[in-house]
Amino acid sequence: MSYRLPPLNGLRAFEAAARHLSFTRAADELSVTPGAVSQQVKSLEGVLGITLFRRLPRSLILTEEGEAYLPSITSAFDLISRATEKSAPALRGRKLRLGVAPRLLKPATAAARKLRQAAVGNDAVMLKLTDDLAELLNGKLDMLLRAAGGSHPGLHVDRLVLAGADATPAVLLTFPGLAGCREHRRLIRRLQEAT
Known part of the structure:
Protein backbone atom coordinates (compact mmCIF):
# COMPACT_ATOMS: atom_id res chain seq x y z
CA MET A 1 0.00 0.00 0.00
CA SER A 2 1.29 3.44 -0.89
CA TYR A 3 0.73 6.20 1.67
CA ARG A 4 0.22 9.83 0.71
CA LEU A 5 2.20 11.51 3.47
CA PRO A 6 3.42 15.06 3.81
CA PRO A 7 7.05 15.55 4.90
CA LEU A 8 7.51 14.02 8.36
CA ASN A 9 9.89 16.81 9.44
CA GLY A 10 7.14 19.28 8.64
CA LEU A 11 4.68 17.28 10.73
CA ARG A 12 7.13 17.17 13.67
CA ALA A 13 7.69 20.93 13.37
CA PHE A 14 3.94 21.58 13.21
CA GLU A 15 3.16 19.36 16.20
CA ALA A 16 5.87 20.90 18.38
CA ALA A 17 5.02 24.47 17.34
CA ALA A 18 1.32 23.83 17.98
CA ARG A 19 2.04 22.42 21.43
CA HIS A 20 4.22 25.38 22.40
CA LEU A 21 2.50 28.00 20.22
CA SER A 22 6.03 29.17 19.47
CA PHE A 23 8.53 28.44 16.70
CA THR A 24 11.37 29.27 19.11
CA ARG A 25 10.34 26.76 21.78
CA ALA A 26 9.60 24.16 19.10
CA ALA A 27 13.09 24.77 17.69
CA ASP A 28 14.63 24.22 21.13
CA GLU A 29 12.76 20.94 21.48
CA LEU A 30 13.75 19.74 18.01
CA SER A 31 17.34 21.04 18.23
CA VAL A 32 17.02 23.18 15.11
CA THR A 33 16.68 26.92 14.49
CA PRO A 34 13.36 28.78 14.70
CA GLY A 35 13.80 29.63 11.02
CA ALA A 36 14.02 25.93 10.17
CA VAL A 37 10.80 25.21 12.08
CA SER A 38 9.08 28.10 10.33
CA GLN A 39 10.25 26.85 6.91
CA GLN A 40 9.17 23.28 7.63
CA VAL A 41 5.72 24.46 8.72
CA LYS A 42 5.45 26.73 5.67
CA SER A 43 6.42 23.82 3.42
CA LEU A 44 3.81 21.61 5.12
CA GLU A 45 1.17 24.31 4.64
CA GLY A 46 2.10 24.43 0.95
CA VAL A 47 1.75 20.67 0.55
CA LEU A 48 -1.58 20.65 2.40
CA GLY A 49 -2.89 23.80 0.76
CA ILE A 50 -4.04 25.24 4.10
CA THR A 51 -2.77 27.72 6.68
CA LEU A 52 -2.09 26.05 10.03
CA PHE A 53 -1.08 29.12 12.10
CA ARG A 54 -1.79 32.81 12.29
CA ARG A 55 1.61 34.34 12.81
CA LEU A 56 1.66 37.25 15.23
CA PRO A 57 4.73 39.35 16.14
CA ARG A 58 5.54 37.32 19.28
CA SER A 59 3.25 34.29 19.17
CA LEU A 60 1.31 31.83 17.07
CA ILE A 61 -2.38 31.01 17.00
CA LEU A 62 -3.70 27.82 15.48
CA THR A 63 -6.16 28.41 12.67
CA GLU A 64 -9.37 26.41 12.54
CA GLU A 65 -7.68 24.05 10.07
CA GLY A 66 -4.65 23.73 12.35
CA GLU A 67 -6.84 22.92 15.36
CA ALA A 68 -8.67 20.26 13.35
CA TYR A 69 -5.40 18.72 12.05
CA LEU A 70 -3.45 18.67 15.34
CA PRO A 71 -5.26 15.87 17.26
CA SER A 72 -4.78 13.38 14.41
CA ILE A 73 -1.08 14.23 14.06
CA THR A 74 -0.55 13.97 17.83
CA SER A 75 -2.33 10.59 17.86
CA ALA A 76 -0.23 9.38 14.92
CA PHE A 77 3.03 10.29 16.67
CA ASP A 78 1.81 8.67 19.87
CA LEU A 79 0.93 5.50 17.93
CA ILE A 80 4.39 5.45 16.29
CA SER A 81 6.02 6.00 19.67
CA ARG A 82 4.07 3.16 21.29
CA ALA A 83 4.79 0.81 18.38
CA THR A 84 8.49 1.64 18.65
CA GLU A 85 8.51 0.99 22.38
CA LYS A 86 6.84 -2.40 21.82
CA SER A 87 9.09 -3.41 18.94
CA ALA A 88 12.48 -1.96 19.85
CA PRO A 89 14.40 -4.77 21.56
CA ALA A 90 16.87 -2.28 23.04
CA LEU A 91 14.09 -0.48 24.91
CA ARG A 92 11.79 -3.34 25.83
CA GLY A 93 12.04 -4.70 29.34
CA ARG A 94 14.71 -2.35 30.63
CA LYS A 95 14.65 0.78 32.67
Whole structure:
Protein backbone atom coordinates (compact mmCIF):
# COMPACT_ATOMS: atom_id res chain seq x y z
CA MET A 1 0.00 0.00 0.00
CA SER A 2 1.29 3.44 -0.89
CA TYR A 3 0.73 6.20 1.67
CA ARG A 4 0.22 9.83 0.71
CA LEU A 5 2.20 11.51 3.47
CA PRO A 6 3.42 15.06 3.81
CA PRO A 7 7.05 15.55 4.90
CA LEU A 8 7.51 14.02 8.36
CA ASN A 9 9.89 16.81 9.44
CA GLY A 10 7.14 19.28 8.64
CA LEU A 11 4.68 17.28 10.73
CA ARG A 12 7.13 17.17 13.67
CA ALA A 13 7.69 20.93 13.37
CA PHE A 14 3.94 21.58 13.21
CA GLU A 15 3.16 19.36 16.20
CA ALA A 16 5.87 20.90 18.38
CA ALA A 17 5.02 24.47 17.34
CA ALA A 18 1.32 23.83 17.98
CA ARG A 19 2.04 22.42 21.43
CA HIS A 20 4.22 25.38 22.40
CA LEU A 21 2.50 28.00 20.22
CA SER A 22 6.03 29.17 19.47
CA PHE A 23 8.53 28.44 16.70
CA THR A 24 11.37 29.27 19.11
CA ARG A 25 10.34 26.76 21.78
CA ALA A 26 9.60 24.16 19.10
CA ALA A 27 13.09 24.77 17.69
CA ASP A 28 14.63 24.22 21.13
CA GLU A 29 12.76 20.94 21.48
CA LEU A 30 13.75 19.74 18.01
CA SER A 31 17.34 21.04 18.23
CA VAL A 32 17.02 23.18 15.11
CA THR A 33 16.68 26.92 14.49
CA PRO A 34 13.36 28.78 14.70
CA GLY A 35 13.80 29.63 11.02
CA ALA A 36 14.02 25.93 10.17
CA VAL A 37 10.80 25.21 12.08
CA SER A 38 9.08 28.10 10.33
CA GLN A 39 10.25 26.85 6.91
CA GLN A 40 9.17 23.28 7.63
CA VAL A 41 5.72 24.46 8.72
CA LYS A 42 5.45 26.73 5.67
CA SER A 43 6.42 23.82 3.42
CA LEU A 44 3.81 21.61 5.12
CA GLU A 45 1.17 24.31 4.64
CA GLY A 46 2.10 24.43 0.95
CA VAL A 47 1.75 20.67 0.55
CA LEU A 48 -1.58 20.65 2.40
CA GLY A 49 -2.89 23.80 0.76
CA ILE A 50 -4.04 25.24 4.10
CA THR A 51 -2.77 27.72 6.68
CA LEU A 52 -2.09 26.05 10.03
CA PHE A 53 -1.08 29.12 12.10
CA ARG A 54 -1.79 32.81 12.29
CA ARG A 55 1.61 34.34 12.81
CA LEU A 56 1.66 37.25 15.23
CA PRO A 57 4.73 39.35 16.14
CA ARG A 58 5.54 37.32 19.28
CA SER A 59 3.25 34.29 19.17
CA LEU A 60 1.31 31.83 17.07
CA ILE A 61 -2.38 31.01 17.00
CA LEU A 62 -3.70 27.82 15.48
CA THR A 63 -6.16 28.41 12.67
CA GLU A 64 -9.37 26.41 12.54
CA GLU A 65 -7.68 24.05 10.07
CA GLY A 66 -4.65 23.73 12.35
CA GLU A 67 -6.84 22.92 15.36
CA ALA A 68 -8.67 20.26 13.35
CA TYR A 69 -5.40 18.72 12.05
CA LEU A 70 -3.45 18.67 15.34
CA PRO A 71 -5.26 15.87 17.26
CA SER A 72 -4.78 13.38 14.41
CA ILE A 73 -1.08 14.23 14.06
CA THR A 74 -0.55 13.97 17.83
CA SER A 75 -2.33 10.59 17.86
CA ALA A 76 -0.23 9.38 14.92
CA PHE A 77 3.03 10.29 16.67
CA ASP A 78 1.81 8.67 19.87
CA LEU A 79 0.93 5.50 17.93
CA ILE A 80 4.39 5.45 16.29
CA SER A 81 6.02 6.00 19.67
CA ARG A 82 4.07 3.16 21.29
CA ALA A 83 4.79 0.81 18.38
CA THR A 84 8.49 1.64 18.65
CA GLU A 85 8.51 0.99 22.38
CA LYS A 86 6.84 -2.40 21.82
CA SER A 87 9.09 -3.41 18.94
CA ALA A 88 12.48 -1.96 19.85
CA PRO A 89 14.40 -4.77 21.56
CA ALA A 90 16.87 -2.28 23.04
CA LEU A 91 14.09 -0.48 24.91
CA ARG A 92 11.79 -3.34 25.83
CA GLY A 93 12.04 -4.70 29.34
CA ARG A 94 14.71 -2.35 30.63
CA LYS A 95 14.65 0.78 32.67
CA LEU A 96 15.41 4.18 31.22
CA ARG A 97 18.87 5.20 32.45
CA LEU A 98 18.75 8.81 33.69
CA GLY A 99 21.84 10.71 34.77
CA VAL A 100 21.23 13.69 37.06
CA ALA A 101 23.89 16.24 37.94
CA PRO A 102 24.52 15.87 41.69
CA ARG A 103 24.37 19.64 42.25
CA LEU A 104 20.73 19.64 41.10
CA LEU A 105 19.78 17.22 43.88
CA LYS A 106 22.08 18.38 46.69
CA PRO A 107 20.36 21.50 48.02
CA ALA A 108 18.08 20.73 50.93
CA THR A 109 15.22 22.64 49.37
CA ALA A 110 11.65 21.62 48.68
CA ALA A 111 12.38 21.95 44.95
CA ALA A 112 15.34 19.55 45.19
CA ARG A 113 13.21 17.03 47.11
CA LYS A 114 10.47 17.28 44.46
CA LEU A 115 13.02 16.90 41.68
CA ARG A 116 14.53 13.82 43.35
CA GLN A 117 11.05 12.34 43.78
CA ALA A 118 10.16 13.07 40.13
CA ALA A 119 13.34 11.43 38.89
CA VAL A 120 13.40 8.46 41.26
CA GLY A 121 9.69 7.94 41.90
CA ASN A 122 9.26 6.19 38.58
CA ASP A 123 9.65 2.40 38.34
CA ALA A 124 10.76 2.63 34.71
CA VAL A 125 13.69 4.98 35.45
CA MET A 126 17.08 4.06 36.91
CA LEU A 127 18.83 7.10 38.40
CA LYS A 128 22.59 7.71 38.38
CA LEU A 129 24.21 10.78 39.91
CA THR A 130 26.50 12.13 37.18
CA ASP A 131 27.11 15.21 35.08
CA ASP A 132 29.29 13.40 32.55
CA LEU A 133 28.08 14.03 29.00
CA ALA A 134 30.40 11.27 27.76
CA GLU A 135 28.23 8.69 29.54
CA LEU A 136 25.25 9.78 27.44
CA LEU A 137 27.28 9.92 24.23
CA ASN A 138 28.78 6.45 24.91
CA GLY A 139 25.35 4.89 25.47
CA LYS A 140 25.72 4.32 29.22
CA LEU A 141 22.79 6.71 29.82
CA ASP A 142 19.58 7.31 27.90
CA MET A 143 19.05 10.83 29.26
CA LEU A 144 21.06 13.38 31.22
CA LEU A 145 19.63 16.18 33.37
CA ARG A 146 22.24 18.86 34.01
CA ALA A 147 22.63 22.59 34.47
CA ALA A 148 22.00 24.51 31.26
CA GLY A 149 24.90 25.75 29.20
CA GLY A 150 26.98 24.76 26.20
CA SER A 151 25.87 23.44 22.86
CA HIS A 152 24.68 19.91 22.28
CA PRO A 153 24.72 19.18 18.53
CA GLY A 154 22.94 15.99 17.57
CA LEU A 155 21.06 15.74 20.87
CA HIS A 156 17.45 16.51 21.67
CA VAL A 157 17.33 19.29 24.29
CA ASP A 158 14.44 20.01 26.67
CA ARG A 159 15.00 23.25 28.56
CA LEU A 160 13.66 23.44 32.13
CA VAL A 161 13.90 25.93 34.96
CA LEU A 162 14.19 24.16 38.28
CA ALA A 163 12.43 26.12 40.98
CA GLY A 164 14.16 27.15 44.14
CA ALA A 165 16.13 30.04 45.49
CA ASP A 166 18.27 30.31 42.36
CA ALA A 167 15.73 29.12 39.74
CA THR A 168 18.40 26.95 38.12
CA PRO A 169 18.18 26.64 34.32
CA ALA A 170 18.63 23.00 33.37
CA VAL A 171 18.53 20.83 30.27
CA LEU A 172 17.38 17.27 29.77
CA LEU A 173 19.50 15.77 26.98
CA THR A 174 18.69 12.66 24.99
CA PHE A 175 19.08 11.32 21.48
CA PRO A 176 16.38 12.38 18.99
CA GLY A 177 15.23 8.76 18.50
CA LEU A 178 14.35 8.46 22.19
CA ALA A 179 12.82 11.92 22.51
CA GLY A 180 9.06 11.69 22.57
CA CYS A 181 8.84 8.10 23.80
CA ARG A 182 6.30 7.56 26.55
CA GLU A 183 8.90 7.51 29.37
CA HIS A 184 10.57 10.67 28.04
CA ARG A 185 7.24 12.52 27.95
CA ARG A 186 6.28 11.20 31.40
CA LEU A 187 9.64 12.27 32.87
CA ILE A 188 9.36 15.77 31.35
CA ARG A 189 5.86 16.11 32.81
CA ARG A 190 7.04 15.00 36.25
CA LEU A 191 10.04 17.33 36.16
CA GLN A 192 7.85 20.26 35.10
CA GLU A 193 5.37 19.50 37.88
CA ALA A 194 8.21 19.34 40.39
CA THR A 195 9.53 22.76 39.44
